Amino acid sequence: MARGLRKRIRQKNSENSGFGTNASGRFIKKDGLPNVERKGVNIFNRFSWYHTMLNLSTFQFLSYLVTAYILVNLFFALIYYVIGVEHLTGIDKSDPLNEFIDVFFFSSQTFTTVGYGRIAPVGFMASLVATFEAFLGLLTFAIATGLFYGRFSRPRAYLKFSDIAVIAPFQDVTGLMFRLAPFKNNALTNADVVVSTAIEVSENGETKTNFYTLKTHLSHINTLALNWTVVHKIDENSPFFGFTKDDFYNTPIEIIVHVRAFDEVFSNTVVQRASYVSKEIVYGVKFVPMYYPAKNKEFTLLDLDKINDYMAVDMPNIVEEV
Template sequence: MLKSISNLHLNRKKSDDGEQLVDFPSSSGDDASLITKLRKGYQLGRPALVKKTGKYRVTYKGLSSSERRSFALDLFQTLIDLKWRWATLVFVFTFFIVYFVFAVIWYILAKAHGDFENLNNPTWTPCIERAKTFADLLLFSIETQTTIGYGTFYPNTSCSGSLLLVFVQITVGFLLETLLVGFLLVKLSRPKHRRHTLLFSEKALICKEDGDLCLEIRVGDLRKSHLVDTSSFGIFVSEKVSKEGIVYPLYQQQMEFEAHQMQDRVFMMWPLILRHKINEDSPLYEMTFDQMLSNTFELIIILEGTIEATGEICQARTSYSSKDIVWGHRFVNMIDFDNDNGQWSANFEKFNATVPTPTPKCSGKQLAEIYGASSRTNQAQETENLGGTFWRSQSQIITPMTEETSLTKIPDRRPRSYRHSRAPLSFSGFQSQHLEMGRVLNIYK
């Protein structure tokens, strides 16, 4: 497979809307299945670690029997984690088993009392009146535990043990109903279902923002009751080989996301753009344009907040791979003021809409080096044009000293009656009183 991957040449092309796409070559044989997987966003032939819905593709193998028994010790949480089809079966069969067990106990009690041998004896007082078969006792067990009381069957206190058994079954029935109903309520009200009304953009965009190369995604909340104290962060997952040759197939690196200048805090009153600056602290800093499309990494974006109504913590997550990254685009504005009703409105039809924007096809490191060299060149030219005059704190405005003047002249450091907060870059347009004060203090001639 590695050989097949190395033989793949991904040709890039531009679509009609300007998006950068990957054109996978046609192939046959073993490479054909690999290319098909890559078309679907697979990372080196493997599916994404996290689905778009936030579910993980992780299974556990090799668990010992003792480790499996630990799930039974935390039975309540185990039941909550069950899928709904299994949870429904557990709910139904638990009640049925309890009904059946107590029906067997009632049958044993009636059998020991001799009720079935005296079915035709009119003077006989049975434990359960009118119960002649096991089906009758099963119906009586259901009536007793659910307190229905049809009146068809009823116990006689003259039968020893009947009163105690009725008390035990009703007590067990109340306890069982409390546990199972509580289990269903917790399962229905789990905070993870809140994530279905939290939206992530379908694409992750790379564009230039305030001179920095940035990765941007858009998030939104469909509910009016927004999450409280919401924060965001990202995880960069890729393969890593240490200096000692140790391979980490799913190596995690933190990615910082911020909305505007709120750092990792997210105020979800309206849809926001989460921005990750590709700087020295970013795992994407040295990744070039071609490496961004190499399908060898995954970005997991996580939103965490507190549900206002219940106070429970909710987490929503999604993932982006190379097929989800669009270079040189930014999100269109979807917030506008509605003059008709006097409110700000968010048009979710534009939630995933993007527009092209000029973006250099280079890594963040290359962009920083280019801008760094450009800024140093501009600074040198500016210093040369100013003739050596430069910024100076306090009121000292000095000119470059030659070797001769530096040996003969000593700066005057007497207390000055006038102190200027900041010196200018040149003398042009400077007020005459400032010049006169400078001559008096022998700062310059």
């Protein structure tokens, strides 16, 4: 950032952001999680596997389960095959491929404790492996059941944020705007938003990041049923006061958003985060409406496909007073 531009930032640096001045890169990833990598502990202590599995998308979660199930059964099928198919009754011994297929399905039946009975272990080693596999299967399915329950029962905000933030006219000046909307039929009330910004500045030849709290036009709404356009007025109290279009595009900026609401179904508070960096801020446009009355006038349609739609507007000619 140019020295003259730094002097225009009049707001006091905020110290409660949770990020220090030496942090770098994007602070909040697009999925809302902090962009932080930890070191100094081994990988087993670095990650909470339970949280990781709960935060996966449905497709990723199911893909991991199916892949793990196939790999485990292939592993045990290989063990049975090494022990010898003669220690399993009912095996089709017409060729090696049929033998391995039968051993694989015997493993899957043992792992799930189904046990149809056509194939059974004979001898100590085969019976020992089958016993351990059945025990492991019981534990694995108990864990998988807990993960399924955790994913279904965990309260979530289910908010969709616009991919961009815009700079548009607002109350005779300009405003930084983004919008969000619930995309499921959950009932959210008493929604609050806290917005801050990280601006990279140069002071005494050193580059550091300063954080500023952005005051919003509305920071609380009683019911979050439609979309909510959050607006930060860019006036003399804003850290962006005096910023030009080039300043927004060329200055390393990140807008950090924290939304908290109450879910009436779960009777619990839900939280969701988002962020916007300089390349995701569009200057001189405004969002177009994304909800409208139904044809029969009996309900309102919220079109989530339009959450990123915008149109160009004429920007006010604002000259900063010296």
